[in-house]
Amino acid sequence: MAYVLALLASGRSKGFTASILQAAVKGAQRVEGVDVEWVHLHKFKFGPCTSCFQCIRNDPHECVLKDAMGGNGKLMEKIKCANGWILADPVHYWGPSAQCHLFVERCYPFLWSGELEGMPFASISCASNQGMQRLANAELCKWSFCKGFRYIGGLPVHTTYFERALLEAENLGCKLAEAAKIDAGERSKFPDQERYVDYLNKPWSVLEPYLDNMSNGTMAYDSSLIAEGFTNFKRKEALEQLKKAREYFQSALELYNNGRVETACTQLARASAFWTHATWKEFLEADVIKTNVPGAYRPVDDKS
Numbered sequence: 001m002a003y004v005l006a007l008l009a010s011g012r013s014k015g016f017t018a019s020i021l022q023a024a025v026k027g028a029q030r031v032e033g034v035d036v037e038w039v040h041l042h043k044f045k046f047g048p049c050t051s052c053f054q055c056i057r058n059d060p061h062e063c064v065l066k067d068a069m070g071g072n073g074k075l076m077e078k079i080k081c082a083n084g085w086i087l088a089d090p091v092h093y094w095g096p097s098a099q100c101h102l103f104v105e106r107c108y109p110f111l112w113s114g115e116l117e118g119m120p121f122a123s124i125s126c127a128s129n130q131g132m133q134r135l136a137n138a139e140l141c142k143w144s145f146c147k148g149f150r151y152i153g154g155l156p157v158h159t160t161y162f163e164r165a166l167l168e169a170e171n172l173g174c175k176l177a178e179a180a181k182i183d184a185g186e187r188s189k190f191p192d193q194e195r196y197v198d199y200l201n202k203p204w205s206v207l208e209p210y211l212d213n214m215s216n217g218t219m220a221y222d223s224s225l226i227a228e229g230f231t232n233f234k235r236k237e238a239l240e241q242l243k244k245a246r247e248y249f250q251s252a253l254e255l256y257n258n259g260r261v262e263t264a265c266t267q268l269a270r271a272s273a274f275w276t277h278a279t280w281k282e283f284l285e286a287d288v289i290k291t292n293v294p295g296a297y298r299p300v301d302d303k304s
């Protein structure tokens with residue numbers, strides 16, 4: 001049996017967002033062999049991540065806070081068993097709501113355990129006033145990428161076209177449930193290189209933001225921060241990783257400029273892994289986190 005979580009992030013248990021999620025649940029329940037649990041996030045008590053980093057240091061990688069998301073907290077237990085999420089969120093300030101952000105933030109331990117990598121994910125962003133539901137939904141797509149989820153689809157909704165949205169939500173729920181069934185058979189890994197390419201046609205694609213990230217906005221190699229020598233890097237191992245990051249980044253930029261976006265993604269994923277490890281080694285390992293990078297997190301794939 002596949003197990004799907006219908007996660008409602010709105011404070012209003014019977015509001016617009018809840019109605020759209022209800023339609024998605026109806027769609028999911030049409031798929032045989034799928035069990036859906038309704039979870040109203042506001043009913044659970046949990047606060048923000050305190051950056052204690054115990055979830056990185058300890059194995060098993062679990063949150064030590066004593067609330068619904070910490071340790072064996074009720075909500076955490078549900079997340080661990082899920083084969084898919086439908087996350088329904090009201091649009092707040094042109095983006096995701098604080099409750100939704102809090103929930104996603106507290107899923108930090110799964111980055112280190114890798115347990116949720118490849119899990120199917122769908123989102124709903126519901127607005128009823130000025131809107132910006134597409135922007136909010138793209139943000140949820142970005143978080144889905146960061147967590148290593150398989151993005152099945154997202155539904156930006158404005159209540160002006162509520163009836164149409166109900167039908168679309170039903171289809172989305174059905175699609176998510178089908179993917180959850182496959183996940184229940186066996187969860188397939190979703191390594192960075194594959195994920196970078198897969199998200200190219202999603203509402204949020206990593207390619208350009210990450211090129212921007214590694215060149216600090218210049219989108220160029222020569223004038224980029226990465227080429228100009230990061231004067232704050234001193235540790236030998238970090239500098240070696242930085243050199244690798246720079247080589248792959250240069251290659252990614254050349255490919256991108258020649259329109260070869262998929263190969264650019266592969267090289268950029270490699271660059272980003274080295275960049276992550278270099279910064280971890282230089283700034284975090286000895287003084288902040290006090291442990292090396294867990295194996296599941298951004299493994300380097302050196303093909304040079």
Ligand SMILES: Cc1cc2nc3c(=O)[nH]c(=O)nc-3n(C[C@H](O)[C@H](O)[C@H](O)COP(=O)(O)O)c2cc1C
Binds near residue numbers: 091129
């Ligand atoms: C703090 C806050 C910020 C909001 N910001 C927006 C917004 O940026 N755009 C919009 O269309 N609606 C906004 N709204 C209205 C919600 O999106 C509206 O409540 C939404 O349709 C969710 O429906 P629900 O509360 O029935 O679940 C906001 C509401 C709150 C409480």
